[in-house]
Amino acid sequence: MINVVNVWHHYGIKPILRDVSLKVEPGELVAVMGPNGMGKSTLLGLMAGVLWPIKGYVEIDGHQRRNSVEEEIEIRKKIVYLPDNPYLPLYNTGREFLLAVGRLYEVEEERLMEHAEQLVKLFDLQENADAPIRSYSTGQKKKIGICSALITKAPILILDEPFSGGLDSSALLALSQILKRLADRKDVTVVMAVPVPELVESLAHKIAIIAHGKILAYDTADGLRRTAGSTGDLAKVLEALIHPEVFKNIESYLDGRIS
């Protein structure tokens, strides 16, 4: 379980997160959505342990982050964080990178080789798996980054915009199906930042909408519809919650153009 408790954060002067609290139950898949620059990645960074909250704290499975060496070690064994721009060793092959990350998380060696091969096949990287990563395209780099998170078999995945960054349609399908299957089996807890609502509804158990440093809503897709008083697709629900005036603005803009 991930428990974010009354967290405040700011890098400089402007607060990025203001008194944010969020609870993610084990086996849940939660999508964090919201406009750009509103604190999605910061919230994920705090959960991942990359950032330190100015106020409040984050708990993972009952252990507070960075509270003691022992607790932090326990947390780090369970959690994998995939930032939007992860490090990739440009002079090593994709397979070498996957094996190194798997070993870091102490995945059994026999299983590791097999798993790496499966992931490479799944994300259509067979032809490049043994080539240096520097020769990969942007989309292929994104794919190998995703594979590195999946190969760890960590029970908690923190994924920052996993669907963006040039993924092709087959990779989008593969990733969404894997996440859906994991979510259905309640094997892993996933928190991911997703800017586009189309992929979210079929995947996420819950959606957290974040804007201006606060959680505006945190519920299931149906729950959000009820809150927004809208029955349309999720994109409209989100707009109604985040920018209630956006539809009015669109109408007035179009009226002005037509007249």
Add this chain to the structure above:
Amino acid sequence: MNRNWRQVLPPRLITIIFCTGYLLTYLMDLYIIRLGSPVPKEIGTIRMPLIVVASVLYGYYRVRAFHPFYSRKYREWLCLTPWSVDKPLPKGPVHLIWADLITLVPLTVLAYFNYSFYTCVPIIVFLGVYLVLTCITFEDEQGSFTVLLLFLAPFTIYPFANQYIALLVLVLLYILCWVSLRQFFRGFPWNTKYWKTDIVKEWRAQAIRQRVIGWPFKYLNVYEASKISASEAFLMSLLLTWWLHVIRWVIGESFSLGWLVMLAIYVALFRAIIYAGIYRPPISLLGRIFTGRLIIPSYDKIFIAPICIFIAGTILPLALGHLGLDQVWNFELCFFLIFFLALSLPPTLKKWRFTGAYRIGRHVQSYQSRPVSPQDQAIATFFSKKFKSSG
């Protein structure tokens, strides 16, 4: 015995090269004499370095060629055999035997005929190299010998600078080394680092060295280097100060306090960079100023140690000087304190990495980005073709 003396003889090629080189110096003497000129002293002085180099090489050979630590294949094979400490090592003994005199005595005799003042130098050099290389192989159980070696080694030159005393110290150290060597081989292979190696830790270290893993895995993993305890910090600082004391004695003049200031600045900076280089403050400087949180205790505590180090190298020596403490003692006391504070003041690096109030800097997150060059693209094409052709 017969088998042993042949085993420990230096390699034939090295022996031939040394003998040829040495004889050449005499041939040069003869040639110059035939020309009717007096032999310059410089030719004679070439011989002593040759003898010293030969002694170094022999010391190196005696450990590198026979110690299982230095040969992976030999070690791995030995691990599979029923070898025990009571049996002779198949390749030859690591400890010194009488047959070593076959090499050392001629070197000593040559040294005596060249410079009788330096008769013991070949044996001193040989023992020095032998002890250092053997010491490297020792495990934690033999750690006390390593410490002893580092503390006693300066007595070879300090305070008498006498070759016989140096030889006596080295012989004493060799006796201690022999005991440690027996202890080491008694535990072979089960209690040795190559048998107990933590494979995952090795992989991780290798992956970090080769930059296979990086952001975020490198900084959010569970493996950390072991911490330095207060007693270890004390011992290390004491050792450094002791060596400094001997070096000062050898040079024959005391260091000025300006050196201490420089040292304190470098050590303080080094410690600050280790702690704050990657692990940045949770909010920026502007953020601190505008939010009024000029000091963030949970983060800024890492700067206490550098400040203390700086004080130990600047204000403290002046204060001690005013109190009338001798300059040499003043320098050495402050030198000791600088290192002791740097190594022992909290938080430990391990604790800081796991529990510090930091954020990992953006530079760490984005330094690897680089566009794909045409050369890289060509490599990718080559590999993909190779992959296809291999099926």
